[in-house]
Amino acid sequence: MSERDSFLHLARPLGPAPMGAQPSTAPLNVVIQPQAIFSILDHSLRRPVDQERVIGTLLGTRSEDGTEIEIRNCYAVPHTETAEQVEVDMDYQKSMLALHHRANPREVLVGWYATSSELNTFSALIQNFYGQQGDGTWPFPAVHLTVSTAPGKEIESRTYISAPIGVTAERAADSCLFIPVPHELKYGEADKSGLELISSAKDREDRTQAVYTDLESLERAIQHVLDMLERVSTYVNNVLDEEATPSSALGQFLMNALSLAPKVDPADVERDFNAHIQDVLVVSYLANTIRTQIDLSNRLATAALTLGTGDAPAGDAGNTRDGENKGGRGGRGDRNKGRQQRAQEA
Amino acid sequence: MADAPKETPLKAVQVEALVVMKIIKTSAQTFPSIATGTIVGMEVNGVLQITNSFPFPAVDVPSTDGHQDSASNAAAAAPRNKANITYQNEMIKFLREVNVDANNVGWYMSTSMGNFINANTIENQFFYQKEMNERTIALVHDVSRSAQGSLSLRAFRLSPAFMTAYKEGKFTTENLQKSGLRYHDILIELPVTIHNSHLVTSLLHQLPSDAPKEELAFPPNLAALQQDPNTPQPPLYPNFDSLDLSIDPFLEKTCDLLLESIENHHTELNNHQYYQRSLGREQAKITAWQQKRKAENAARAAAKQPLLPEDEWQRLFKLPQEPSRLEVLLNSRQVEQYARQVDGFTAGVSSKMFAVKSNLLPGE
Numbered sequence: 001m002s003e004r005d006s007f008l009h010l011a012r013p014l015g016p017a018p019m020g021a022q023p024s025t026a027p028l029n030v031v032i033q034p035q036a037i038f039s040i041l042d043h044s045l046r047r048p049v050d051q052e053r054v055i056g057t058l059l060g061t062r063s064e065d066g067t068e069i070e071i072r073n074c075y076a077v078p079h080t081e082t083a084e085q086v087e088v089d090m091d092y093q094k095s096m097l098a099l100h101h102r103a104n105p106r107e108v109l110v111g112w113y114a115t116s117s118e119l120n121t122f123s124a125l126i127q128n129f130y131g132q133q134g135d136g137t138w139p140f141p142a143v144h145l146t147v148s149t150a151p152g153k154e155i156e157s158r159t160y161i162s163a164p165i166g167v168t169a170e171r172a173a174d175s176c177l178f179i180p181v182p183h184e185l186k187y188g189e190a191d192k193s194g195l196e197l198i199s200s201a202k203d204r205e206d207r208t209q210a211v212y213t214d215l216e217s218l219e220r221a222i223q224h225v226l227d228m229l230e231r232v233s234t235y236v237n238n239v240l241d242e243e244a245t246p247s248s249a250l251g252q253f254l255m256n257a258l259s260l261a262p263k264v265d266p267a268d269v270e271r272d273f274n275a276h277i278q279d280v281l282v283v284s285y286l287a288n289t290i291r292t293q294i295d296l297s298n299r300l301a302t303a304a305l306t307l308g309t310g311d312a313p314a315g316d317a318g319n320t321r322d323g324e325n326k327g328g329r330g331g332r333g334d335r336n337k338g339r340q341q342r343a344q345e346a
Numbered sequence: 347m348a349d350a351p352k353e354t355p356l357k358a359v360q361v362e363a364l365v366v367m368k369i370i371k372t373s374a375q376t377f378p379s380i381a382t383g384t385i386v387g388m389e390v391n392g393v394l395q396i397t398n399s400f401p402f403p404a405v406d407v408p409s410t411d412g413h414q415d416s417a418s419n420a421a422a423a424a425p426r427n428k429a430n431i432t433y434q435n436e437m438i439k440f441l442r443e444v445n446v447d448a449n450n451v452g453w454y455m456s457t458s459m460g461n462f463i464n465a466n467t468i469e470n471q472f473f474y475q476k477e478m479n480e481r482t483i484a485l486v487h488d489v490s491r492s493a494q495g496s497l498s499l500r501a502f503r504l505s506p507a508f509m510t511a512y513k514e515g516k517f518t519t520e521n522l523q524k525s526g527l528r529y530h531d532i533l534i535e536l537p538v539t540i541h542n543s544h545l546v547t548s549l550l551h552q553l554p555s556d557a558p559k560e561e562l563a564f565p566p567n568l569a570a571l572q573q574d575p576n577t578p579q580p581p582l583y584p585n586f587d588s589l590d591l592s593i594d595p596f597l598e599k600t601c602d603l604l605l606e607s608i609e610n611h612h613t614e615l616n617n618h619q620y621y622q623r624s625l626g627r628e629q630a631k632i633t634a635w636q637q638k639r640k641a642e643n644a645a646r647a648a649a650k651q652p653l654l655p656e657d658e659w660q661r662l663f664k665l666p667q668e669p670s671r672l673e674v675l676l677n678s679r680q681v682e683q684y685a686r687q688v689d690g691f692t693a694g695v696s697s698k699m700f701a702v703k704s705n706l707l708p709g710e
Binding site: 033035038042044047102154189191201202209214217218221247252256262264273283284288290295301303 | 360363366368370401436443444445489493494496497522539542543544545547549550564566567588593601604611618678681691698702703
């Protein structure tokens with residue numbers, strides 16, 4: 001799914017184009033954000049027992065010309081499907097859309113999803129409903145996303161747009177031509193940390209993972225880098241020993257990577273290192289001092305009455321003001337890059 | 347609450363992967379202002395399972411009111427907003443139709459640099475624990491800390507002691523002494539775990555992961571290596587962002603926030619001192635009045651006249667109201683939070699720095 005399929009559009013997609021407008025020949029590109037997929041998978045798990053597939057509405061953003069579609073969100077829509085007929089809860093779809101609009105005014109209706117790869121007459125019917133004028137995505141094509149959720153098989157997703165097709169006028173409503181369009185799964189910078197945590201649980205039996213600390217994730221990242229370095233150096237050694245096949249491309253790549261290492265004077269390194277480590281330690285020290293002072297202040301404030309009302313709170317106030325001054329100096333010193341002052345404090 | 351021992355107290359929070367992603371998305375969208383929303387789920391044997399979430403509608407800030415403070419205040423107060431409660435109930439009603447756990451178990455908020463312990467958060471959580479359901483939690487997602495590497499998602503509740511105190515609304519020195527409430531006791535943090543459904547696990551195995559273990563075919567040239575679409579993406583786990591070596595922005599921001607907290611603390615202390623002074627003044631006045639009255643009464647007794655009442659001072663003088671110490675408590679808790687945050691950061695960054703140093707200066 002993460003691999004991009006390559007698509008060659010020999011004919012331009014026959015999506016509906018507004019009357020009179022110059023139909024664009026640029027291919028449609030669909031980007032799916034992971035939370036939409038997660039939401040679809042969750043919906044699939046919660047489907048009624050007697051239902052093979054469930055459907056829902058896709059929300060997202062669309063570029064001005066309609067060639068870039070980003071699916072950001074989705075919600076489930078109840079529907080029932082029998083051999084003869086399909087029923088979609090239109091009222092539900094409309095009110096839910098309104099509710100989502102209140103929370104995310106920028107996300108518009110872009111299409112719908114189904115949790116099976118199958119395309120049938122009902123798909124066409126629903127597709128025409130989503131792409132219609134008025135409530136639908138007209139004049140842009142409605143995107144249909146299928147995510148196969150068959151147990152024990154790979155999850156496969158496909159995206160389609162449709163073109164009207166119909167042999168006779170009465171069959172036009174429940175038939176359309178699904179045109180596959182390329183899509184990719186993209187995650188943003190902000191999603192990264194979340195996905196990291198989620199995927200760290202993927203190899204575990206219980207499928208759970210506790211939220212870990214910064215230090216733990218650092219340790220794991222370093223361990224991983226070390227492993228990879230180890231692998232590369234083993235390979236290079238093997239090449240040197242003429243045990244592995246050399247590759248000039250790989251050699252070039254490694255050369256380029258190594259040349260990125262900065263050349264710095266040891267004295268500079270030493271100086272910068274000391275300056276920075278002092279910054280870090282001083283801030284940590286001061287933060288803890290302040291914490292202690294605050295704690296002391298609180299204890300004194302509540303201990304005041306047992307000693308008599310008059311003098312104790314004043315003493316307590318004096319005490320914390322001292323702490324405030326200390327912290328203030330340290331913090332400001334850090335901001336003004338007052339290195340000397342900080343050195344004194346340390 | 348007092349009757350809590352009958353049931354098992356909440357021990358842990360289990361968050362579904364979907365909820366994590368949804369919270370991250372809304373938080374990132376509204377950054378730097380605060381995002382809030384509702385979480386739904388259910389409780390099983392003291393473990394609160396959170397299975398879905400949705401954001402509250404964006405707060406409409408009148409354009410004339412360009413003041414940023416009021417905007418962020420409005421955003422932070424969103425969970426208590428009447429319109430949002432209606433929205434929430436309506437949404438839950440719709441979610442029930444598609445078999446989502448229709449059970450409100452709390453709310454979430456986004457924050458930056460751990461700066462979330464304030465009156466607004468407390469009030470929201472109090473509102474939830476009091477009005478809705480005692481077993482509700484607040485999920486706090488820290489956007490800036492998550493950007494540095496590992497996800498920061500924490501669950502909090504108000505402690506029963508604090509709930510009682512907050513209900514009475516009295517945070518005087520005397521009350522605090524009696525209840526022994528300290529700032530450590532305001533919030534209880536619950537451990538958070540992430541849970542994936544089978545389908546999500548299946549999906550994750552298709553996403554970029556470790557570099558392939560087997561031997562690969564050699565690329566014919568450098569360009570092919572760099573442009574090959576099947577070159578594996580950096581894996582999601584472990585996250586190499588945590589190797590990033592930026593120190594100053596974090597320290598600077600934390601220092602700013604710490605200073606701000608200290609200033610608040612100072613203001614509160616000044617208020618308190620002012621109160622003490624005026625209390626002292628009033629008391630001195632009362633004593634003077636009482637002595638005068640006593641002397642007068644003694645004179646009257648000598649002259650066999652009826653005595654004047656000696657407790658009239660209660661009507662004549664009014665003792666000043668003691669300022670609430672709640673703000674001080676919250677502030678202290680916030681400072682503690684910052685200090686711990688700095689500690690955690692220092693631990694990571696100093697080891698990273700030593701690693702870099704020994705890399706650049708080998709053999710030392």
